[in-house]
Amino acid sequence: MTPELPTPRFRSRLHDERTAALLGAALGIAFTTCFVTGLLSHVAQDPHPWFAWPTRPAGLYRFTQGLHVATGLAAIPLLLAKLWTVYPQLFQRPVVRSVAHGIERLAIVPLVAGSLFMLFTGFGNINLWYPWPFNFRTSHYWVAWITIGALVVHLGAKWSTTRHALRRAAPDAASEPTSEPASEPASEPASTPARVDALGRRGFLLAIGGAAAGVTLFTIGQTVWPLRKLALLAPRRPDTGPQGFPVNRTAQAAGVESTATDPEYRLTVEGAVRTPLSFSLAELRALPHHGATLPIACVEGWSASRTWQGIRVRDLLARAGAREGASVRVESLQARFSYATSELTAAQADDVDTLLALRVEGEELHLDHGFPIRLIAPNRPGVEQTKWVTRLVVT
Numbered sequence: 001m002t003p004e005l006p007t008p009r010f011r012s013r014l015h016d017e018r019t020a021a022l023l024g025a026a027l028g029i030a031f032t033t034c035f036v037t038g039l040l041s042h043v044a045q046d047p048h049p050w051f052a053w054p055t056r057p058a059g060l061y062r063f064t065q066g067l068h069v070a071t072g073l074a075a076i077p078l079l080l081a082k083l084w085t086v087y088p089q090l091f092q093r094p095v096v097r098s099v100a101h102g103i104e105r106l107a108i109v110p111l112v113a114g115s116l117f118m119l120f121t122g123f124g125n126i127n128l129w130y131p132w133p134f135n136f137r138t139s140h141y142w143v144a145w146i147t148i149g150a151l152v153v154h155l156g157a158k159w160s161t162t163r164h165a166l167r168r169a170a171p172d173a174a175s176e177p178t179s180e181p182a183s184e185p186a187s188e189p190a191s192t193p194a195r196v197d198a199l200g201r202r203g204f205l206l207a208i209g210g211a212a213a214g215v216t217l218f219t220i221g222q223t224v225w226p227l228r229k230l231a232l233l234a235p236r237r238p239d240t241g242p243q244g245f246p247v248n249r250t251a252q253a254a255g256v257e258s259t260a261t262d263p264e265y266r267l268t269v270e271g272a273v274r275t276p277l278s279f280s281l282a283e284l285r286a287l288p289h290h291g292a293t294l295p296i297a298c299v300e301g302w303s304a305s306r307t308w309q310g311i312r313v314r315d316l317l318a319r320a321g322a323r324e325g326a327s328v329r330v331e332s333l334q335a336r337f338s339y340a341t342s343e344l345t346a347a348q349a350d351d352v353d354t355l356l357a358l359r360v361e362g363e364e365l366h367l368d369h370g371f372p373i374r375l376i377a378p379n380r381p382g383v384e385q386t387k388w389v390t391r392l393v394v395t
């Protein structure tokens, strides 16, 4: 087998193939899960003509997006450890041994750069921290494809090495000789990282596995309710905020404090309808109400399930004489913001649990949760659960 260790400087077993293979396998699983759940999130947000994101199960998006953020976060310590394990290969000589080897090494560039980009931008996004000039969603989406493409090339190139390294029983630390490089630059000082070496591979992997598990344990409570008290590292706790659950954008930040509390407030139903409708808040309160227990599942990974009471969108559509199979644009009082409106597909508009909610857990909605009314519908990304709704446009 070709030696992977280029210089005596990197004799540490933490840089060997088995360590790299184990971390690589863990990363492969995390990245694949993160990629698939990320694609689902895009499908859920941009309806595709050939794939309708279902309205049931109601908590599906909560699960897939919770998994997306959890696997992305767990991948951060794994990726840093993996990069540290394999960085000696940067000094491998000759730089390129063959065409296949050249392609394999070239694919490392988009793989490493893409992975760092994905984890960094994702981490920034869940903290509502955007220290970059480009659009998060578009770049996070396209770089994901580049990264996963590079990962496929990398897996193809490393498949047999990895399998071999994983199959081999963990060798005894004292007896196994470190593979020697074919050519070694004599000038390299032999400075073994002794402290880490003493830790051994098992200790290193345990520490990294522990870090990944710890990150998961201390953030997953943002979406797994029983673990909410442990969500110490998560930017949001699902039980914190007005009425006991989080707010992403307050009424003040959205600039709707006065319009939402204006006595002249009205909800209108217009567009492709036989009878356009218009209601005051008092009239909305007098309409038949229904209850539904549904989560808000933010794309940033937190979620909170609540029991909402409000008016069924399908009832309003029937009253307005909308055709069967109509879709609906839901508009907020909020101006000039890409998420101030959202679309309901025909299936979503027709669902018995798609509500314009006036109340949550029996209380009138807090202004920051969308007073006087907000949209809440099953299996929708949180960003599409529009607050401060003032108009339904039927299409």
Ligand SMILES: Nc1nc2c(c(=O)[nH]1)N[C@H]1C(S)=C(S)[C@@H](COP(=O)(O)O)O[C@H]1N2
Residues within 6 Å of the ligand: 245, 246, 247, 248, 249, 254, 296, 297, 298, 299, 332, 334, 339, 340, 341, 368, 369, 370, 382, 383, 384, 385, 386, 387, 388
């Ligand atoms: N009009 C409007 N609606 C909105 C938002 C917004 O910024 N403006 N934020 C959305 C996002 S990103 C989420 S996760 C939920 C949060 O709902 P909550 O504040 O009631 O918890 O509201 C959604 N509805």
Ligand SMILES: [Mo]
Residues within 6 Å of the ligand: 248, 297, 298, 299, 300, 382, 383
């Ligand atoms: Mo959100």
